[in-house]
Amino acid sequence: MYDFIIIGGGISGLSAAMYASRLGLKTLVLAEMPGGLITTTHLVENWPGIKSISGPDLAMSLQEHAQASGAEMKYEKVANIEKSSNNIFKIKTGSNEYQGKALLIATGTHHRRLGVPGEKELENKGVSFCALCDGAFFKEKVVAVVGGGDSAAKEAIFLSEHASKVYIVVRKDFMRAEPINAKQVEENPKIEVLYETEIEEIVGTDSVEKVRFKDGREIEMQGVFMAIGHIAQTDLVKDLGVELNEKGEIKINRKTQTNVPGVFAAGDCADTEFKQAITGSGEAVTSAYYAYHFVNTNANF
Numbered sequence: 001m002y003d004f005i006i007i008g009g010g011i012s013g014l015s016a017a018m019y020a021s022r023l024g025l026k027t028l029v030l031a032e033m034p035g036g037l038i039t040t041t042h043l044v045e046n047w048p049g050i051k052s053i054s055g056p057d058l059a060m061s062l063q064e065h066a067q068a069s070g071a072e073m074k075y076e077k078v079a080n081i082e083k084s085s086n087n088i089f090k091i092k093t094g095s096n097e098y099q100g101k102a103l104l105i106a107t108g109t110h111h112r113r114l115g116v117p118g119e120k121e122l123e124n125k126g127v128s129f130c131a132l133c134d135g136a137f138f139k140e141k142v143v144a145v146v147g148g149g150d151s152a153a154k155e156a157i158f159l160s161e162h163a164s165k166v167y168i169v170v171r172k173d174f175m176r177a178e179p180i181n182a183k184q185v186e187e188n189p190k191i192e193v194l195y196e197t198e199i200e201e202i203v204g205t206d207s208v209e210k211v212r213f214k215d216g217r218e219i220e221m222q223g224v225f226m227a228i229g230h231i232a233q234t235d236l237v238k239d240l241g242v243e244l245n246e247k248g249e250i251k252i253n254r255k256t257q258t259n260v261p262g263v264f265a266a267g268d269c270a271d272t273e274f275k276q277a278i279t280g281s282g283e284a285v286t287s288a289y290y291a292y293h294f295v296n297t298n299a300n301f
């Protein structure tokens with residue numbers, strides 16, 4: 001029996017694990033893989049106190065801190081969560097069942113897909129969702145990043161270290177990247193932003209050969225990186241009766257409580273507007289604090 005079970009091993013889950021363990025809660029983190037989404041980020045330059053650190057290094061330092069504080073980590077995919085009549089949560093993975101008094105859902109997001117012909121067929125054959133993972137395969141090649149947000153800007157800047165040319169394909173007539181990243185995009189001679197442009201089809205047989213746009217233009221390229229946002233991974237909590245918003249994100253209050261007593265949520269799967277590593281971490285720390293009170297009083301505090 002655990003006091004606090006955290007589902008998700010990203011920045012949010014690990015931050016909660018460190019705090020909860022220090023508060024004396026017997027804490028388990030269940031994660032599919034180490035580190036979460038930040039491990040696909042080349043450089044994190046907005047974590048307070050650290051000017052620049054790689055995503056994987058930040059995640060691993062948080063994991064070490066959580067484990068040193070006493071949290072247990074298990075790499076198992078959660079299949080199902082139930083609440084029993086005595087208010088204990090039962091979490092089934094493929095091979096085990098764990099019981100906990102309070103839960104944190106920190107399951108993050110998965111990548112949104114464009115849904116155009118060629119995207120699925122050429123995935124891992126030039127179509128990628130992670131510049132850090134695949135960028136080095138595109139040395140001196142032409143690539144495109146799709147999306148007009150901060151992720152698109154950061155992916156393009158990283159890819160320009162490898163590729164000979166990077167297009168950013170933006171459907172609006174502006175980008176909404178952080179000003180510091182937008183400036184770097186603007187000043188980078190290898191990057192060209194194609195505004196008001198949408199992909200019709202990604203063309204290729206064994207690998208990406210070119211992209212056809214809705215306006216009829218075609219550009220030859222070897223890689224297409226999707227950076228068009230994320231979708232909250234919240235299917236697991238639907239059967240628990242946890243309320244979601246219209247985007248499928250978990251509704252939380254300022255104490256990170258959901259509508260189900262004992263169930264907390266933090267990070268990118270929650271219905272917060274500003275999704276940053278540090279805000280996810282802060283929400284998760286708040287969860288640990290209120291979970292501590294919940295476990296000790298069996299009531300929302």
Ligand code: NDP
Pocket residue numbers: 044045046112113114146147148149150151152154170171172176227228229230273274275276277278
């Ligand atoms: P966003 O949701 O901010 O941006 C997604 C972009 O993709 C938008 O420009 C959107 O266009 C575009 N888009 C969505 N669907 C389509 C489509 N079907 N076709 C074409 N374009 C499409 O996602 P990000 O991943 O950039 O950012 C998500 C969050 O993560 C943000 O809050 C961001 O600040 C944060 N972030 C934090 C980082 C950090 O902590 N260091 C790093 C990177 C991101 P449109 O503008 O038209 O809607």
